[in-house]
Amino acid sequence: MGTVERAGDDHTSEVESGEEEEIVGGGELAHHLMKSGITRNEMLAALTNRIHVETMASLPPNVRRRIRALRTLQKEFVDIEAKFYSEVHALECKYEKLYKPLFEKRAHIVNGGYEPNDEECLNPWRDETEEEELARAVQGAAITDGTEEKKPAEEKPAEPPMDPNVKGIPDFWYTIFKNVSMLCEMMQEHDEPILKCLQDIKVQMHEDPIGFTLEFHFAPNDYFTNTILTKEYSMKCKPDEENPLEFEGPEIYSCKGCDINWKKGKNVTVKTIKKKQKHKSRGSVRTVTKSVQADSFFNFFSPPNMPDDPNSTLASDIQALLTADFEIGHYIRERVVSRAVLLYTGEGLDDDDDDDYEEEEDSYFDEDSGTEEVSDAED
Amino acid sequence: MGTVERAGDDHTSEVESGEEEEIVGGGELAHHLMKSGITRNEMLAALTNRIHVETMASLPPNVRRRIRALRTLQKEFVDIEAKFYSEVHALECKYEKLYKPLFEKRAHIVNGGYEPNDEECLNPWRDETEEEELARAVQGAAITDGTEEKKPAEEKPAEPPMDPNVKGIPDFWYTIFKNVSMLCEMMQEHDEPILKCLQDIKVQMHEDPIGFTLEFHFAPNDYFTNTILTKEYSMKCKPDEENPLEFEGPEIYSCKGCDINWKKGKNVTVKTIKKKQKHKSRGSVRTVTKSVQADSFFNFFSPPNMPDDPNSTLASDIQALLTADFEIGHYIRERVVSRAVLLYTGEGLDDDDDDDYEEEEDSYFDEDSGTEEVSDAED
Incomplete structure (x- = not known):
């Protein structure tokens, strides 16, 4: 009983x-x-x-009744917990300001605007001599991955020559995109030269209503005229009215991209397809051209809007895409911006970078459009 | 280049x-x-x-030098981040006090010390009529899981009879142990009657040095004389001196169990084995008895100590066991205590409860002791 x-x-x-x-x-x-x-x-x-x-x-009805009383207490719990998470978000905003000077100095060093002095280059907790030794050993090893013939180690220089013309840390953010699988999967071959112009990623926290904006800062380039591309995420920190007990902290619920002012013929997010059509009765053939969305990291700045009918099949597809998008936004804010140097060198790459995110979507639409010929990208 | x-x-x-x-x-x-x-x-x-x-x-040496400067900035970042996490822990301690009255009221209802009034049993966000209807439908369905013959629904009562003698919510915590796979895997058959006496799990937060204690409150029982069993976790919120850049927030680094005063013959954490030994030259056989550790949830209160030599094979085995133990402690604090009712009803069981924790250890030692006969548990 x-x-x-x-x-x-x-x-x-x-x-x-x-x-x-x-x-x-x-x-x-x-x-x-x-x-x-x-x-x-x-x-x-x-x-x-x-x-x-x-x-x-x-269960007997009197026990079921007591469980309802526990649910009432649980509702009171999540209402208090929501206040806890709001205070944590306020703390995050406060600390973001304390981190900012460090991130600005990082950007200056990365982009060659500031040459650090000797003291700033000391990492007293690291055994530098061991690292230097290993670096030389690896250099000498002439690793060929089995595709080229191995040359005697003597022919190789002990280390790359000092090049006084190298400014800052070349391809810093592009290398992070290559190293972090979640980002690498979004990046297409045609995106790579553009992402080599990426100079910084910044986070701007929003306190009320809560949320954050990711800013992607680009050097002047041949692809678009913007210097900053933005993605804004809105969050809520309130138990849902219909399912309050499912509350587990702040959640991203919507996002907004930005317009990219592509230079003529440089828009990598569209491709033009040529399609041959045969006239039903006369049998004559004509060619029509059509622009369709192409896979690209830059689709990240044109997230889909939720359709009007939230119960349609389309709505649930879009919801899945947005969920993946929110995870990416969260990941960039939480891991990429705050630990960039460790993702650049590989020190900070963990199992997550190899496994967890392999099944993310890397484009917003996968159009099935009966393509017969595909031309080069055009605006 | x-x-x-x-x-x-x-x-x-x-x-x-x-x-x-x-x-x-x-x-x-x-x-x-x-x-x-x-x-x-x-x-x-x-x-x-x-x-x-x-x-x-x-990389050329001047670029390597700039990367070291970024590591120095990263070190400054984690030092500030550690202060952020300390402030979050202080907030957690503050909110734990606000949650306490809710958890105490929950314990009273669960153990039959308080009968909630009608208003306290309203869950206005839920569609109660639908739930009642479904409950009756399920009752009528006479689900047999294919092992018994299905009887006509009419023979079954519409719902279990009102039993005025049922106090509180029987087997509340025991049911949670059954439902949550991480806990269920630790629980052996001989633990079950003891865990039916578990009346509450409480968390006591420690502010300085940071950490927390889990308190398991038991009704008077036939197995041990303690009314509370405790497990204390010590945490640190400081970047490691040798690997400061690996810091990712507060971490449990040690734990302490408690002595269980088992009643005679009731200790489920040991078993006595009888072993037959044959004399090498004379060929005579004698029987020796030996106590060895038995699998039991209650081994949770006797975690292993780290051995003196931290580089031995034993040390790395023990470290793996402690890592699993810390995860369990963290999980009980974060999920079980704060959301008990949802784990009891099943509403709050997520994928984690099925997948993530399946490979946890459920005992501290797996002794290979050449057992030939195993007798009943003895103290």
Whole structure:
């Protein structure tokens, strides 16, 4: 009496027999619910929350009543927790200001505007001699990855010659894009020369309403006239009215890109396709051209808008794309901007950079447009 | 000049050809380093940081120097970030006090010390009628999981009878242990009757030095005389002196269990094994008994101590066990205590509860002791 195990299956046996049991039980439940005339949506909800519903159903009404009282307390908990997270966000805004001078100095060094003095180049916690030695050893090793014949180590110089013309740290941000798989997957071959002009990524925090803007600063280049491309993320830190107990802290809920002023013929986010059409009765052939979206990192600045009908299939596709976009925005803010040097050298690349993000979308649309000929990119 | 791509492999081709290339390049590097007379530890470090070392090695010395300046800035960043996390911990301590009255009221309801009034049982954001309807439908469905014959729905009562003798919410915490896979995996069959006596889990935050204590409150029971079992976690929020740039926020670094005063013959964490020994020359057989550790959730209160030599094989085994232990402690504090009702009903069980923690250790030692006969548990 009063235990809430699921009818006839203790946890251990369920783990052992796995999915099959789920199908048997779920199928019976579905069958019964359909006979009861419950709608499809209600049935889906019932199947998803099978444990929940079965647990509740097996309990006497006075116990169910007490569980509702615990949910009321849980609602009070998330309301207080939301205030905690708001205070944390305010702290983040405060510290962003303290980090700013460090990031500005970093940008100056990276772009050759400032040459650090000897004291600034000391890393007392590191064993520099060991690193130098290993660097020379690797140089000498003439690693060819098995594709070229190995030359005797003596022919190679001990280290690259000092080049006084190298300004700052060339290709700093581009190298980070190459190293971090989440970013690398978004980058297409035609994006690479443009991203070599990326000079800085900055975060501007917004305090009320909460959110942040990512600023991508570019050197003057042959592709577009903008010097800064922006992506703005809006966040909320309030339990959802319909599902307050699901609250787990601040969440990005929308984002806004920016217009890129592409120079003529340089827009890598569109491609022109030529399509041959045959006249139905006369049999004559004509060629039409059509612009379609091309895969590119720069689609990041044109996120899709949510359609008017939030229950359509299109809406759920777009929601999935936006969820991936929010993860990227969060990742750039949390990891890339604050730890750039470690992603450049590889010291700060963790397993996440190899595994977790492999299935991200790297373009917003995958148009199936019956392409027959594809010409070069045109504006 | 100045680019830092890894020799001969752009990122895309590496992803395609995968592990094989890694072995070729790594093997050559290892071979060269061994010839250079570099020690095994240095070689391991070099292989692990292959990207890092190769990146550095391909750069002119003036660029390497600027990267060291960026590391100095990164060190300044983590020193400020550590202060941010200390402020967040102080906020957590402040909010823990605000949550406390809610958790105390929860404990009263769960253990039957307080009967909530009607207003406290309203969940206005929920569609209660739908839930009640579904609960009745599930009741009627007589789900048998295919093991029993299905009886006509009419024979079953519409819902369980009101039982005025049921106090509070029976088996509340025990059910959470069953539902949350990380906890379920630690729980052995002989632990279950004891965990049915678990009445509450509380968190006590420590502000300086930072950390927290988990308190497991038990009803008087037949197994031990303690009413509270404790597990204390010590945390640090300071960049490591040798690897300051790896800092990512507060970390648990040690934990302390408590003595359990087991009643005679009730200690489930040891088992007595009987072993037959044959005399080498005389051939006579004698039986010896030996106590060994048994798998049990209650080993959670006797975590291993780090051995004196931190570089031994034993030390790295123990470190792995402690890492798993810290994750469990963190999880109980972050998820279980704050969202208990949602784990009880199943509403708050997410994918993590099914996948992420499946490979946790569920005992501290797996003794290989040549057991021949195993008797019942004895103190």
